[in-house]
Amino acid sequence: MQRRTSIFQIVSTKPLLPESEQELRKSGTYLGWQEEGSPPAAWLMDALADADALLTHGARVDEALLRQAKHLRVVSTPSVGYDHFDIDAMRRHRVVGTHTPGVLDDTVADLAMALMLACARRIVELDGWVRTGRWAKSGTELFGVDVHHRTLGIIGMGRIGQVVAKRAHFGFDMNVLYHSRRRHPEIEQSVPATYLDFDELLQQSDFVVLLCPLTPQTTGLMNAAAFAKMKPSAIFINISRGKTVEEDALFRALESGQIRAAGLDVFVTEPTPVKNPLLKLPNVVAVPHIGSATQVTRDAMESLAVANLVAVLEGRYGQARIVPELRELVSDGDDTAG
Ligand code: DGY
Numbered sequence: 001m002q003r004r005t006s007i008f009q010i011v012s013t014k015p016l017l018p019e020s021e022q023e024l025r026k027s028g029t030y031l032g033w034q035e036e037g038s039p040p041a042a043w044l045m046d047a048l049a050d051a052d053a054l055l056t057h058g059a060r061v062d063e064a065l066l067r068q069a070k071h072l073r074v075v076s077t078p079s080v081g082y083d084h085f086d087i088d089a090m091r092r093h094r095v096v097g098t099h100t101p102g103v104l105d106d107t108v109a110d111l112a113m114a115l116m117l118a119c120a121r122r123i124v125e126l127d128g129w130v131r132t133g134r135w136a137k138s139g140t141e142l143f144g145v146d147v148h149h150r151t152l153g154i155i156g157m158g159r160i161g162q163v164v165a166k167r168a169h170f171g172f173d174m175n176v177l178y179h180s181r182r183r184h185p186e187i188e189q190s191v192p193a194t195y196l197d198f199d200e201l202l203q204q205s206d207f208v209v210l211l212c213p214l215t216p217q218t219t220g221l222m223n224a225a226a227f228a229k230m231k232p233s234a235i236f237i238n239i240s241r242g243k244t245v246e247e248d249a250l251f252r253a254l255e256s257g258q259i260r261a262a263g264l265d266v267f268v269t270e271p272t273p274v275k276n277p278l279l280k281l282p283n284v285v286a287v288p289h290i291g292s293a294t295q296v297t298r299d300a301m302e303s304l305a306v307a308n309l310v311a312v313l314e315g316r317y318g319q320a321r322i323v324p325e326l327r328e329l330v331s332d333g334d335d336t337a338g
Helices: 018-025 041-048 063-068 087-092 105-120 123-131 159-172 185-190 198-204 224-229 247-255 295-313 324-329
Strands: 008-012 028-032 053-055 074-076 096-098 151-155 175-179 193-195 207-210 235-238 261-264 284-286
Touching: 008 041, 008 295, 018 028, 018 295, 041 063, 053 295, 063 087, 074 295, 087 096, 087 324, 096 295, 096 324, 105 123, 105 159, 105 207, 105 235, 105 261, 105 284, 105 295, 151 159, 151 198, 159 175, 175 198, 185 193, 198 224, 224 247, 247 261
Parallel strands: 008 028, 008 053, 053 074, 074 096, 151 175, 151 207, 175 193, 207 235, 235 261, 261 284
Antiparallel strands: none
16 A cells, blocks of 8 residues: 555654654654543544554554554554553554563562562551551561561563562572473572472462463463462462452452462552452552552653664664564564564
């Protein structure tokens, strides 16, 4: 099909930093949603009618969107997770997807440690005691449990999992176990970390930290059967995606004392409704999906997402962090991959 203009048309679903806009304008025309929250579907569909590239902040990229966006070549997300990409539909429409691994690892790993510590030492619950005049005694009712020298089980030993493993071992003298799609011999030696199958990891860990991506295989991974395998003293942390956990099963496990506590950065529905029963439990620490939420890291993610998008538009595929499942779309034309 004949192109309409010689420059690229780029759409963003959120306002961007001035330097990001400036960078995109070097490649073409730029149209960004400038208000709070997500753009209405009608705005997005209209904006995408002639667009070559989309910078999406969670908007689902599916068949319906791709059918409207006939000229789209690349969708870039400023996140490491890309479960909002319908990979099959993107493959059918030959739309490349990029993401931002690497730049957020330390920040997300910090949050994993923060949630482990908060749950173990009951930080949020006891903060409430201080504020509401319940700090009457200083006895065993204020006790928590240790993090140091205990056993951590990491499910999903990707980049972030590896950083958590290092913090846990070198900072807290923890014994690190992991379960992942593949073995990581270098981490097994350097941390060290021990690979176990899923059930064994659940049975042996004092802390279970979920860091795997959301895929059909990991949807509902943490269900009643999984929680039943954990120690009654164990603490569960979810930093992956809400749908990896069956929230009803988690609620029952926490309420019945089948596990000790949970630290949750992600929920099945986000924002999670205030009436979510999990939020009534004192042994739950809940934060609003803030894994990467520091200014420095979010700016780095945006800048990488912009660079990815421009690299794909310019055919410099080897310089773009293309999601693994869609790399086949550019394998023939990759003139920069080293
Ligand atoms: C991501 O980038 O996918 C993380 O969820 C950010 O917190």
